Amino acid sequence: MLRRSERMRPGDGKFVIYRELGDGYRWRLRSATGETLAASSAGHPSKSACEQDMRIFMADHHPDAEVLDATSRGMLQ
Numbered sequence: 001m002l003r004r005s006e007r008m009r010p011g012d013g014k015f016v017i018y019r020e021l022g023d024g025y026r027w028r029l030r031s032a033t034g035e036t037l038a039a040s041s042a043g044h045p046s047k048s049a050c051e052q053d054m055r056i057f058m059a060d061h062h063p064d065a066e067v068l069d070a071t072s073r074g075m076l077q
Helices: 047-061
Strands: 013-020 024-031 036-039 066-069 074-076
Touching: 013 047, 024 047
Parallel strands: 013 066
Antiparallel strands: 013 024, 024 036, 066 074
């Protein structure tokens, strides 16, 4: 897992928002090789709550990262 003080370089990874049955929406940060580097600690009842949590983490670690919305198979900006 990334510590608060660690930042990634552009192209190192991307955030993925996904939905788990019974647990709501979650996010994870995947490296360019597919390794999970960080993830939400709990499910969120709405996609917007998940996005908000993810963007707080992004601001500290990887503000320019690509975001993949796996719930709709589209890209978020």
